[in-house]
Amino acid sequence: MAAAPDSSKRCVIWFGKPGAREKVMLAADGWQVRAVLPQQPADIGMRGGDMVVGLIDFRSSSDNELERISQLTAEHRHMPLFALTPAQGEDDVRMSHPLLAACRQQFPHPPDIKELLRQLQALGDAPLALAHDDVLDTLLGDSEVMLVMRATLRKFAPVDLPVLITGETGTGKEVAAHALHRLSSRHGKPFQAVNCGAIPSTLVQSELFGHERGAFTGATTRRHGLFETAHNGTVFLDEIGDLPLDAQTSLLRVLQEGTIERVGSNQPIHVDVRILAATHVDLERAVDKGSFRRDLYYRLNVLRLSMPPLRSRDGDIELLSRHFLADFRARHRIRARGYSSEARHAMERFQWPGNVRELLNRVQRAAITAEGELITCQDLELSQDGNGAGLGQLTHARTHAERETLLSCLQQSRYNVSACARMMKVSRVTIYRMCRKHQLTLEGLR
Ligand SMILES: Nc1ncnc2c1ncn2[C@@H]1O[C@H](COP(=O)(O)OP(=O)(O)O)[C@@H](O)[C@H]1O
Numbered sequence: 001m002a003a004a005p006d007s008s009k010r011c012v013i014w015f016g017k018p019g020a021r022e023k024v025m026l027a028a029d030g031w032q033v034r035a036v037l038p039q040q041p042a043d044i045g046m047r048g049g050d051m052v053v054g055l056i057d058f059r060s061s062s063d064n065e066l067e068r069i070s071q072l073t074a075e076h077r078h079m080p081l082f083a084l085t086p087a088q089g090e091d092d093v094r095m096s097h098p099l100l101a102a103c104r105q106q107f108p109h110p111p112d113i114k115e116l117l118r119q120l121q122a123l124g125d126a127p128l129a130l131a132h133d134d135v136l137d138t139l140l141g142d143s144e145v146m147l148v149m150r151a152t153l154r155k156f157a158p159v160d161l162p163v164l165i166t167g168e169t170g171t172g173k174e175v176a177a178h179a180l181h182r183l184s185s186r187h188g189k190p191f192q193a194v195n196c197g198a199i200p201s202t203l204v205q206s207e208l209f210g211h212e213r214g215a216f217t218g219a220t221t222r223r224h225g226l227f228e229t230a231h232n233g234t235v236f237l238d239e240i241g242d243l244p245l246d247a248q249t250s251l252l253r254v255l256q257e258g259t260i261e262r263v264g265s266n267q268p269i270h271v272d273v274r275i276l277a278a279t280h281v282d283l284e285r286a287v288d289k290g291s292f293r294r295d296l297y298y299r300l301n302v303l304r305l306s307m308p309p310l311r312s313r314d315g316d317i318e319l320l321s322r323h324f325l326a327d328f329r330a331r332h333r334i335r336a337r338g339y340s341s342e343a344r345h346a347m348e349r350f351q352w353p354g355n356v357r358e359l360l361n362r363v364q365r366a367a368i369t370a371e372g373e374l375i376t377c378q379d380l381e382l383s384q385d386g387n388g389a390g391l392g393q394l395t396h397a398r399t400h401a402e403r404e405t406l407l408s409c410l411q412q413s414r415y416n417v418s419a420c421a422r423m424m425k426v427s428r429v430t431i432y433r434m435c436r437k438h439q440l441t442l443e444g445l446r
């Protein structure tokens with residue numbers, strides 16, 4: 001991580017004595033550290049425009065000192081307060097000091113220094129701080145929608161609640177889930193991902209919650225399920241909409257009571273996991289249809305992270321296509337070192353129903369097949385006007401995705417054809433043509 005450009009200062013007032021390592025970690029992230037010793041308090045001295053946060057070191061402060069710090073911080077009511085506490089579970093009178101309760105009210109989890117850094121960063125100028133973040137470097141993109149998404153991700157990461165990640169296929173839902181885990185206090189603990197749609201429905205329960213020996217034919221040994229394996233860590237349930245109803249009931253129990261039961265046992269087992277779920281289908285519709293439990297939906301949908309489709313990320317197609325090609329070049333001997341201008345335009349115009357995954361695949365395939373130094377439309381299997389070509393088996397999926405995109409853009413633009421055309425970067429004529437093709441009548445929709 002690099003220091004944020006210093007237009008306004010970011011300062012941590014450390015009540016107590018920061019260690020050398022702690023100082024360096026904060027400094028590396030662009031924070032100035034000012035130590036204030038409660039026995040000889042200096043003026044906190046806040047200047048307008050500076051970002052100042054107070055950090056109370058409960059590890060090195062006596063009860064008396066905490067009293068003094070309370071008075072000092074009471075004079076600066078608008079200063080956000082963080083607490084740095086001794087290792088959890090310690091029997092310590094200081095832990096019952098009202099000042100700690102005050103800190104916790106703002107930021108409920110007692111942080112270690114790394115966690116603290118992340119929380120401080122979430123408070124600071126998020127886009128600046130994010131530009132150099134190695135975890136979030138896996139979610140490239142400079143478009144406005146991606147900056148907003150990353151700032152949201154950063155806010156959600158330290159909060160120990162479920163996150164529902166929505167977005168079309170290939171938009172980076174799994175990458176986002178992993179980043180949420182790595183930026184959370186569970187980062188050193190297991191991250192277990194499973195695609196709910198990929199397990200045969202008869203095996204889902206045992207896969208997720210484990211089974212006892214003899215629970216069913218073929219269960220010759222006891223087996224731990226995904227939730228037990230992920231204890232203290234994070235479970236990522238991909239395509240949650242495909243989870244069978246009986247497994248939905250078991251999942252609800254994890255969320256409500258923090259327990260699971262192995263198949264073939266009715267002994268509840270405590271598990272501590274954070275649940276992240278992803279869906280590319282509209283879960284609300286599944287709830288209305290009765291294929292997804294409403295109560296489970298409400299539990300999962302506390303924090304919602306939506307991954308924007310690639311076509312709505314202004315400027316990112318160029319950035320990502322360059323990045324993927326450079327990355328491929330670094331690992332393979334290929335001639336291609338750039339794109340022809342037609343190829344660049346075609347990529348801009350294409351709708352990318354498979355989003356970033358599709359872009360990555362097309363770039364890699366083109367990089368291998370390209371004969372010249374510049375990748376052409378043909379190499380990318382795109383026509384110059386940005387239509388896919390030569391992909392017979394994908395046509396159906398494309399058509400479906402195109403219809404969904406069209407519908408969603410029409411809704412967002414309140415069925416205004418010009419606004420919708422701008423959003424989809426096509427002409428108004430194309431919108432009318434697509435409406436006819438997909439048998440959508442604007443009057444009917446409005
Ligand atoms: N913003 C991004 N920057 C770089 N690579 C990305 C980005 N978003 C997605 N990818 C890559 O695209 C592919 C698909 O991402 P994934 O998270 O599996 O999508 P989803 O789960 O939404 O289908 C992966 O190879 C991932 O690394």
Ligand SMILES: [Mg+2]
Pocket residue numbers: 170173174238
């Ligand atoms: Mg996925």
